[in-house]
Structures are given as C-alpha cells and as structure tokens.
Amino acid sequence: MAEVQVQDENSLVEYGFRRVIITITAILCALLEIIDTTIVNVALNDMRGSLGASLNDIAWVITAYAIANVIIIPMTSWLSKQFGRRNYFAASIIIFTVTSFLCGNASNIWELVAFRFIQGMGGGALLVTAQTIITESYPQEKRGMAQAIYGMGVIVGPTLGPPLGGYLVDNFSWPYIFYINIPIGIIATFLTLLYVRSPKYGEKLKASQVDWWGIVFLASFIGSLQFVLEHGQQDDWFSDITIVILSIVSVFGLVLFIWRELVYEHPIVNLRVLRNYNLRIGTILTFILGFGLYGSTFVIPIYTQSILGWTATDAGLLLIPSSITTGLMMPVIGKLLERGVSQKYLAAGGFAIFFIYSYWMYAVMTPDTGSEHFFWPLVTRGIGLGLLFVPITTLSLSTLQGKDIGEGAAFTGMMRQLGGSFGIAIITTFVARLGQQHRVNLIPNLDATDFQVQERLQAYQQMFINKGFSINESLDKAYQLLEGAVTRQSTVLAYMDIFIYLGILFLICVPFVLFIKKGSGKIDASSVH
Structure with missing residues (x-):
C-alpha cells in the first residue's frame, strides 16, 4: 500500500465555529447509523402486515443491515485512503440517505432487505470515520474530551431507537422511521463537503493491486458469522444444515483471511x-x-x-x-x-x-x-x-x-x-x-393435593364461571392460566x-x-x- 504522507500533528485541528460544525456533523452521522440498528425493531410487526412477510423473512431487515455493517467497518481505513476521507464520508452519507428513501418506498420484503443491506454499507463507514474526524479536529490535550463527545452518540444511540421508532409507528407509519434520515442526511452531506478536510495521502492503488481476495474472505467470514448469530436460535443452531454450512464457511473464511492479510503486500486490513x-x-x-x-x-x-x-x-x-x-x-x-x-x-x-x-x-x-x-x-x-x-x-x-x-x-x-x-x-x-x-423445575412444585394450588385453581375457575363459562370449561381455562403463570415465572x-x-x-x-x-x-x- 502506498505510504501515507504523515502530516504535522496539528494540521487538521479546527477551532471555534468550524470545530463546532464538524463535531455536530460527525455526531449526527454516528447517531443516524446507530439509531437505525435499533429503530426498526419496534416496526417489524407493521412491516410484516403491509409487506405480507413471514416472521423469518422480516428478520432479514435487521440481519442484512448488521451483516453489511460488520463487513464494511474493518475496510473503512483502506477505503478512506483510496478515495480521500472527506469524499468517502460524504459518499457514505449520500448512500445511507438515498437508501433510506428507497427503504421507505419498498413494495415488497426483499426490496426492503436489499436496500437495507446497501444502507448498512453506507452506515458502517459513518461510525469509524466520524470518530476519526472528531478526534483529529481537537488538539492533543483535548482528545479525551473528543472521545467523550463521540461516545455520547455511540452509547445514547441504541437506546433512542426504540422510543423514537415506537412514536413514529404509533403516530405515522413504518416508512417514516427511514424518511426521518433524509433531511439530516442532506444537511450532513453539505456540511461535510464544506467543512471536513482530508489528510494528504500517498499514491492510490491500481485496480490490480487491490486485495480482492482479502475482501472476499472478509465478507465470507464476517457475513456468515453474523447470519449464524442472528438466526442460530430460531433455526435451532447446528441441527439446521444452513447454520452448519455457514459456520464452516465462517471458520475457513477467517483462516484464509488471516493468511491473506499477513502475506499480501497491500492488505485490505492491516492485522499487524x-x-x-x-x-x-x-x-x-x-x-x-x-x-x-x-x-x-x-x-x-x-x-x-x-x-x-x-x-x-x-x-x-x-x-x-x-x-x-x-x-x-x-x-x-x-x-x-x-x-x-x-x-x-x-x-x-x-x-x-x-x-x-x-x-x-x-x-x-x-x-x-x-x-x-x-x-x-x-x-x-x-x-x-x-x-x-x-x-x-x-x-x-x-x-x-x-x-x-x-x-x-x-x-x-x-x-x-x-x-x-x-x-x-x-x-x-x-x-x-x-x-x-x-x-421443568417448577412443575413438580405444583402438587394437585396442595391446598394453595387448589385454592388458586378454584379462584381461577370461579372467575371464568362468573364470565359465563361452564364448570368444565372454567376448569380447563383455570389450568391454562396456571400453566401460563408457570411459563411466565420460568x-x-x-x-x-x-x-x-x-x-x-x-x-x-x-x-x-x-x-x-x-x-x-x-x-x-x-x-x-
């Protein structure tokens, strides 16, 4: 990889109004990315209804975004060097914003999943690049505070998603959880192009020098691992053939990725x-x-x-x-x-x-x-x-x-x-x-001859009798209610x-x-x- 021209330590430090604008821009972008990882959780039922998707299908809305995120994050440093950090950051915001509009307009579940994947590719870059931009905009002695400012976005973001998503779904409709990104994305793009500066980079790699195999191995390792983690429990882990195959792909992808990055002259990720x-x-x-x-x-x-x-x-x-x-x-x-x-x-x-x-x-x-x-x-x-x-x-x-x-x-x-x-x-x-x-441990404690158990059943049974059910129906419902209480307690x-x-x-x-x-x-x- 072409050697980076190391700049004077303070060459990218900003002061006054410029630093405030750059900080706000980077925090907005980090918040956008992180909120979008959790905001969809509360809208999944509404999406299912309007798109006619199954529970397994709708889970891909979360999975596709997460897979794209973890694939792109380790590549952000290399991509910044290739395209220039300001250009790469602005392009990522544009991709994120445009696909937010497309997600809101998706007409079926697989359109939505595809747009969410592309949105995740844009969003993953925002996190690490925003951290870098904030950190280097502050002088050396204030970089602990810079990390604190960035951390506010990263820590607060995941908890803002559910209440914001819940409000938008309850008062508008699920596409608005994506539309809300559009005005913020447009503003952030303009502020990035006007105020963010890039370090000076060395010569870019030619297409033939790019670590394409490293990208393939990284994507297969991280993508397969993320899928296994997202779908393992619902598919009963290793009793499902897809989970088994992708686990093997992930292990081999990791081994080949590590080998490739250690021997290739221009690695996509510097493991050293x-x-x-x-x-x-x-x-x-x-x-x-x-x-x-x-x-x-x-x-x-x-x-x-x-x-x-x-x-x-x-x-x-x-x-x-x-x-x-x-x-x-x-x-x-x-x-x-x-x-x-x-x-x-x-x-x-x-x-x-x-x-x-x-x-x-x-x-x-x-x-x-x-x-x-x-x-x-x-x-x-x-x-x-x-x-x-x-x-x-x-x-x-x-x-x-x-x-x-x-x-x-x-x-x-x-x-x-x-x-x-x-x-x-x-x-x-x-x-x-x-x-x-x-x-399993609680059920043996429900002895039918126990006075407290009998008393509870009789109370449940009487409640259903008062609602107009027959004696036998009321007893059946009383047992179901007791069963539900056991499940809840367990x-x-x-x-x-x-x-x-x-x-x-x-x-x-x-x-x-x-x-x-x-x-x-x-x-x-x-x-x-």
Whole structure:
C-alpha cells in the first residue's frame, strides 16, 4: 500500500465555529447509523402486515443491515485512503440517505432487505470515520474530551431507537422511521463537503493491486458469522444444515483471511497492528462492552413487553434515564482524562459498576415489577457505560502511532458490533434454554393435593364461571392460566440468570483491566484514516 504522507500533528485541528460544525456533523452521522440498528425493531410487526412477510423473512431487515455493517467497518481505513476521507464520508452519507428513501418506498420484503443491506454499507463507514474526524479536529490535550463527545452518540444511540421508532409507528407509519434520515442526511452531506478536510495521502492503488481476495474472505467470514448469530436460535443452531454450512464457511473464511492479510503486500486490513498489547486487550474489552451495551438494550424491552405487557414506546422510554446519565457522564470522563486520571482505573470502575447494575436488576425482577423499580438500576447502568466507553477507546489507541490509529479504530468498531451480535444471540439462546429448564423445575412444585394450588385453581375457575363459562370449561381455562403463570415465572427466572451471568462477566474483567500498560491517555490522531 502506498505510504501515507504523515502530516504535522496539528494540521487538521479546527477551532471555534468550524470545530463546532464538524463535531455536530460527525455526531449526527454516528447517531443516524446507530439509531437505525435499533429503530426498526419496534416496526417489524407493521412491516410484516403491509409487506405480507413471514416472521423469518422480516428478520432479514435487521440481519442484512448488521451483516453489511460488520463487513464494511474493518475496510473503512483502506477505503478512506483510496478515495480521500472527506469524499468517502460524504459518499457514505449520500448512500445511507438515498437508501433510506428507497427503504421507505419498498413494495415488497426483499426490496426492503436489499436496500437495507446497501444502507448498512453506507452506515458502517459513518461510525469509524466520524470518530476519526472528531478526534483529529481537537488538539492533543483535548482528545479525551473528543472521545467523550463521540461516545455520547455511540452509547445514547441504541437506546433512542426504540422510543423514537415506537412514536413514529404509533403516530405515522413504518416508512417514516427511514424518511426521518433524509433531511439530516442532506444537511450532513453539505456540511461535510464544506467543512471536513482530508489528510494528504500517498499514491492510490491500481485496480490490480487491490486485495480482492482479502475482501472476499472478509465478507465470507464476517457475513456468515453474523447470519449464524442472528438466526442460530430460531433455526435451532447446528441441527439446521444452513447454520452448519455457514459456520464452516465462517471458520475457513477467517483462516484464509488471516493468511491473506499477513502475506499480501497491500492488505485490505492491516492485522499487524494487533501486535500492540494495549490494542489487543482493548479489542477484547470493546467486544465485552458491545456485549453488555447491546445485550442489555435488547433484553430490557423484550422483558418489559413480553412479561410486563408494556407497549413498545413505554419499553423504549424506560431506557431514557440511562441514556441521559451516560450523556452527562461523558464530559466528566473527558475532563478526568485531560487531568491525567488513568484510563484503566476509570474502566475498572465502570466494569465494577456494571456488575452492581446487573446484580440490582437480578434482585428487582419479578413477573410484575413496576417502572419505579428500574429507575435507579438503569441510572447505575448509565454511569457504568460512561466510565467504560471513553477509557477503553483511549486505552486501545493510546500506544499506537500515525497510520496505525485508523486501523485500531476500525478494529474496536468492528469488535463492538460483533460483541453486540454475540450478546443478543447468546442471550436469546439462554432465555429459551434456561426458561425450559426452570419450567421443568417448577412443575413438580405444583402438587394437585396442595391446598394453595387448589385454592388458586378454584379462584381461577370461579372467575371464568362468573364470565359465563361452564364448570368444565372454567376448569380447563383455570389450568391454562396456571400453566401460563408457570411459563411466565420460568421466563423471569431465565432473565434473572442472564443478568447475574452478565454481572459476573463484567466483574471478571476488572483485574484484567488493571494489568493493562499505561498509555499516554492521549491519542495522536493526526494521521488516522
């Protein structure tokens, strides 16, 4: 790959009005991309109805976007060098905006899936490139604050999606979850072309020098893995031939991708940057952060809707206090980093606080927990995520130099997305499997000769008799109601298990974080790509 002309450290630093505009533009783009990963969740039923799609078909609306995201993220650094960062960023916004319009106008499910895939290709580039643009627009001593500003978008975005989507679906119709991107995308495109600057790059690669096989191996590895994670539980994992085949494709794709990138002169992804100890540890911690962030964002709305009977909008609004807390924490963390507080101590504190949140959720979960019981645990979650995101990001990149920083940022972005995919897949599987196990354990406690069981059945039976059902019909319905109560309780116990396991995972991370080598706490992003 042509050598990058390393610029003076401050050559891309902006001040005053220009920096404010560039920061707002990059944050808007990062928010657009992340909100779109979760906003569709609450609209899936409406999409199914209007497009005549099955449950399996409609799941592809999420899967296609996620696959495109994780394929493009590790390639963003290379693509920026090829086309120029400003041009690549603007083109990505345009692709994202145009396909948002096309998604809203899709006439059938597979049109929508195809447009969502292309939208994901544009959106995946926005995350890492926005992070790079924000970071390098700030002087060296303020780059901790720059990461905090970027982190507000990344952390708050996933929790804004469900309530925003719920409002748009309830008051308008599902295409508006895509149309809302259009005015923001148009404004962001113009601001990017007017204000964002590109670093100076060396000579571009010729078409014959491009790592086409690397792209093929990366796409087969990441794409197959993402499909397996998204569809594994609903297809009963390895009892399904498609899951088996794609798992094999993913493993071989990974092996061939690693081999290709290590031997090719112009690799699409520079794996050698992982020789850096802090980046290796940082990518693992970022994976776990994605696991906890996206996993808990996924599990709470599902629990409140399926067990507590809340609407999609109410379930989404529940997460707002957590998002606000994280947003308020970000500038505080940025200031602490500027004053020399070690990132590893902040990150260790974040993991410990996330354990407290998980244990608290474990303690308050019942089949009829009220919203007031969730408020303080979710505020605690917000504090924990605030302490985790910025320190882990700066730790990962702080001992890298020059062009390696862009590669490192791409790795951390990809691992955060994959962590979320693994988290959702594992949580979905555990809820199903643990729920079955708890149900098996609960049923022997329902002894037909037990006085309390008989009393409960008689109360249910009398309720149905009062509604006009016969004695036999009322008894059958009473047994069904009791069966439903058992299923509900076993599902709650499964969610409780999920939270305690998540908490233990985060607690185990604390000693590992404390062993990380101390970085400078500042990121020299003058030549991040």
